[in-house]
Amino acid sequence: MKVIPGFRLTLGITVFYLSLIVLIPLSLLVWNTTELKWAGFVKIVTTKQVIASYKLTFTAAFFAALCNALFGFMTAWALVRYKFFGKKLFDALIDLPFAMPTAVSGIALTALFVDNGWLGTWFCKIGINVVKFAERFRLDFVNIPYLDKENGLQTAFSPIGVFIALTFIGLPFVVRTLQPALQDLDKEVEEAAASLGANRFQTFWRVIFPSVLPALLTGFVLAFARALGEYGSVVFISGNIPMKTEITPLLIFAKLEEFNYAGATAISVVMLAASFVLMLMVNIIQWRTRRK
Amino acid sequence: MSIEIKNITKRFGNFTALNNVNLKVNDGELIALLGPSGSGKTTLLRIIAGLEDFEPRDGTDILFKGKSVVGDPIGKRRIGFVFQHYALFRHQTVFENIAFGLRVRRGNERLSRTAIKKRVLELIHLIQLDTLENRYPDQLSGGQRQRVALARALAIEPKFLLLDEPFGALDARVRQNLRRWLRKLHDEIKLTSIFVTHDQEEALELADRIVVMNEGRIEQEGMPSEVFHKPKNEFVMDFLGNVNLFHEREDGSSVLGSENTSDLLKKYFVRPHEIDLVPPDNGGRGLPAVVKRVQLAGSLAKMELVDADGREIYVEFSHEKYNVYQFQVGNSVLAVPRKTVVFDDYAI
Numbered sequence: 001m002k003v004i005p006g007f008r009l010t011l012g013i014t015v016f017y018l019s020l021i022v023l024i025p026l027s028l029l030v031w032n033t034t035e036l037k038w039a040g041f042v043k044i045v046t047t048k049q050v051i052a053s054y055k056l057t058f059t060a061a062f063f064a065a066l067c068n069a070l071f072g073f074m075t076a077w078a079l080v081r082y083k084f085f086g087k088k089l090f091d092a093l094i095d096l097p098f099a100m101p102t103a104v105s106g107i108a109l110t111a112l113f114v115d116n117g118w119l120g121t122w123f124c125k126i127g128i129n130v131v132k133f134a135e136r137f138r139l140d141f142v143n144i145p146y147l148d149k150e151n152g153l154q155t156a157f158s159p160i161g162v163f164i165a166l167t168f169i170g171l172p173f174v175v176r177t178l179q180p181a182l183q184d185l186d187k188e189v190e191e192a193a194a195s196l197g198a199n200r201f202q203t204f205w206r207v208i209f210p211s212v213l214p215a216l217l218t219g220f221v222l223a224f225a226r227a228l229g230e231y232g233s234v235v236f237i238s239g240n241i242p243m244k245t246e247i248t249p250l251l252i253f254a255k256l257e258e259f260n261y262a263g264a265t266a267i268s269v270v271m272l273a274a275s276f277v278l279m280l281m282v283n284i285i286q287w288r289t290r291r292k
Numbered sequence: 293m294s295i296e297i298k299n300i301t302k303r304f305g306n307f308t309a310l311n312n313v314n315l316k317v318n319d320g321e322l323i324a325l326l327g328p329s330g331s332g333k334t335t336l337l338r339i340i341a342g343l344e345d346f347e348p349r350d351g352t353d354i355l356f357k358g359k360s361v362v363g364d365p366i367g368k369r370r371i372g373f374v375f376q377h378y379a380l381f382r383h384q385t386v387f388e389n390i391a392f393g394l395r396v397r398r399g400n401e402r403l404s405r406t407a408i409k410k411r412v413l414e415l416i417h418l419i420q421l422d423t424l425e426n427r428y429p430d431q432l433s434g435g436q437r438q439r440v441a442l443a444r445a446l447a448i449e450p451k452f453l454l455l456d457e458p459f460g461a462l463d464a465r466v467r468q469n470l471r472r473w474l475r476k477l478h479d480e481i482k483l484t485s486i487f488v489t490h491d492q493e494e495a496l497e498l499a500d501r502i503v504v505m506n507e508g509r510i511e512q513e514g515m516p517s518e519v520f521h522k523p524k525n526e527f528v529m530d531f532l533g534n535v536n537l538f539h540e541r542e543d544g545s546s547v548l549g550s551e552n553t554s555d556l557l558k559k560y561f562v563r564p565h566e567i568d569l570v571p572p573d574n575g576g577r578g579l580p581a582v583v584k585r586v587q588l589a590g591s592l593a594k595m596e597l598v599d600a601d602g603r604e605i606y607v608e609f610s611h612e613k614y615n616v617y618q619f620q621v622g623n624s625v626l627a628v629p630r631k632t633v634v635f636d637d638y639a640i
Contacts, residue, residue, distance in 0.1 A: 188379035195373040196393035
């Protein structure tokens with residue numbers, strides 16, 4: 001006898017809600033795509049422009065998520081383990097990328113990183129100096145991408161800009177998934193490791209890190225998945241140069257504007273499949289680590 | 293190896309956890325730090341381990357075998373520390389947990405893989421968990437986890453074993469078994485050990501010597517029989533088992549349980565097993581009382597009495613002795629203390 005009954009009711013609501021919000025729209029997406037013949041579908045999703053957008057979207061999203069995993073870990077660590085002035089404020093700031101309209105952050109980031117923006121100028125100057133340095137020491141055979149003699153390091157309107165925007169929106173995912181995991185760490189476990197002769201590095205690497213790894217992985221994938229679908233904050237800073245800085249969601253939007261619904265959904269289906277595979281992978285990894 | 297603690301004081305903010313504590317632990321001893329929560333016993337243990345710092349003052353020191361270890365990090369002190377909540381590494385198996393201390397060794401202290409395996413399997417055998425070496429801590433019972441924690445601490449061949457309420461989180465039966473097992477283990481390996489407990493029975497049964505602590509001070513230290521039978525003060529008397537409090541009136545009429553201080557002369561402490569009960573018509577000096585409750589299950593007959601002022605008196609005696617009068621609930625009796633304890637420092 002359970003104190004609070006309601007298994008059937010909850011399950012019913014869950015299935016209904018999930019269908020309404022998630023399953024029906026997604027299956028419609030797949031359904032719309034079936035207007036196309038297989039050959040037509042393949043043609044749309046493998047044009048050069050689309051392939052280039054996949055490459056950009058996936059690599060930028062991956063590195064943004066990786067960057068967030070590293071710095072997000074440190075942020076969560078600092079917020080959980082130490083007391084410092086303004087800690088509550090910093091903690092609240094983490095959620096800002098969640099809460100802000102993405103277009104606003106996109107415009108703000110663009111203004112910061114354009115060639116004459118606050119940060120963009122510095123990247124330009126540093127970039128130019130790096131090029132000069134390379135020339136002087138005859139290292140110019142090393143081809144550094146996004147770096148040129150006149151403009152220095154291109155942040156806005158280059159793939160780097162895409163990376164920056166995706167890093168911005170992904171941070172809260174990593175921090176917020178890691179915080180509870182770090183909070184749950186038992187102080188005694190660390191003391192036990194120390195009493196057994198482990199140094200700080202060993203205590204971190206052999207005891208702390210493995211116990212928060214599942215959470216870190218979840219945070220990483222959430223940030224990655226979010227970055228794959230991000231549109232608003234990216235389209236301003238990327239500049240949308242065909243074949244160079246076009247992200248996949250932008251192409252979908254472009255197809256929609258041309259009333260090419262089948263084309264839009266075709267690309268969407270590819271993204272959907274990719275996201276699904278990613279989520280599945282994470283669940284498998286988590287399931288494996290949990291089993292321990 | 294011996295441990296010597298000199299003039300240790302520790303404060304947490306305004307709270308004094310340890311107040312100028314001195315303690316000497318001899319080689320091979322099993323010592324119990326006994327006291328209520330907040331008495332500073334765990335803090336003292338953690339300071340010995342190096343998990344907690346203390347106020348540096350003149351004459352303050354911690355010596356292991358005559359050598360000061362102040363400033364040495366915990367890893368260097370080579371101490372086996374067993375935590376109350378086991379503190380096992382959850383993502384590691386029993387084997388990996390026990391091997392941890394050996395695997396993190398560096399340089400020429402490092403053991404070969406086979407040597408580590410041999411040592412760990414020996415320890416697993418010692419804690420009687422053979423065949424469970426590939427389990428994870430979540431798959432073990434509380435008693436098994438605590439034994440793994442103990443084996444993990446022993447793996448590094450520590451100079452001492454420090455145990456923080458080692459049986460605190462276990463249920464009564466497991467606790468009993470593990471207690472006996474630990475005593476046997478100590479008799480075999482003779483490792484100098486200190487354990488913290490708030491359970492007087494545990495301390496009396498397990499320890500070679502008991503250190504009774506209260507409010508950051510050591511109240512008394514000595515053999516279990518010594519602290520039990522010759523308590524130095526009220527606190528020790530009260531903490532080590534049940535005790536009845538009696539007052540003698542100025543008129544000397546009898547030993548009475550009364551809180552009316554104006555006519556009090558002396559304060560007596562009497563353990564429940566040191567009171568005789570006789571029928572009231574027997575005469576003689578004693579305290580008239582009425583039987584409130586009789587509890588005959590167990591190795592002793594236990595009774596609760598109430599005197600004229602409504603104060604409760606606890607009495608225990610053997611079943612043979614009980615059978616002489618066989619008092620029932622409601623019977624009037626005369627409680628006659630056989631042995632009373634009076635403390636000199638008591639003053640009204």
